[in-house]
Amino acid sequence: MNNFYLYEGLLPSAFVFPHDFLNSLREDGDIGLWWYIAKNKDFSDLCLETILEKLPSGRFLIPFAKSNEADVIACFDGNDCTANPRVFNYKGEATLTDMDWDKSFKLSDFDKWVAIQRKIRDNS
Known part of the structure; x- marks a missing residue:
């Protein structure tokens, strides 16, 4: 079994990684x-x-994936304990303080994110 680093001890105590994320780490790799x-x-x-x-x-963003084609990091909303x-998507903004979070690129949950990535992968 692979060992993955999940920021042990550094995350908000109520944050839970999605079950599908943990499965995808093991099953999908990239x-x-x-x-x-x-x-x-x-x-x-x-x-x-x-x-x-x-x-x-x-605010607390938890980075979990890096794009191979762009300088973009996908992050979980660490304040979302669902x-x-x-x-x-974090794109290297110089500051996130003034960011309009309601208009920022986001998906409602990890399930939607991973479904899009699998579709892209399977159609490549």
């Missing part, structure tokens, strides 16, 4: 145009640190 950063602890920590430095107080959190 998915579509994305790779799961949980395979690389150092890169995962770098992404989390970089994003958290730029977030306004009260066990199927919203997904935001």
